[in-house]
Amino acid sequence: MHTTVKTWLNKTSEELDEIYSKAEAGNIPRSEMRGTAILAGSLFSKTVAFTARMFAWQGKVFDLFCPDNKAGLLINKITFFSLSFIVAKVYRDKSWFDEKETIVIDYSKTSFVAQVIRDEIREIEPGVYLGKVWWGQKQIFHFALTKAEKT
16 A cells, blocks of 8 residues: 555545645546545544455546547456446536535446545645545545555
């Protein structure tokens, strides 16, 4: 796990919100990204991150982009077998959190299962993104994305 992401597992939701609010949107990823679920402020955040990665969500694959690189699609990697499911549109827009530019991962028109979910990410350092998951208009948790390690 990336060292920055390890520190995020020990932070509160308010601390992660502060990191997110100070960041620029950054570059839209163009590759496979490893995901880490963050249950902010919990004593069990490391256990939740490990369990989620093993059995539920491994990350996102950003690779279906329009020629102008301003929008595209991604696929989530889920389950123990890293199957690719749940497609989303990716584009820049205002954050629901603070109205500043962010990278939006929008499932509303691409996924029956996740149509009420909206993710937002900002690049905190090169190749390291902090994200928010929204259920409708309610933020439900944070996550991290880092460049996937080659195996």
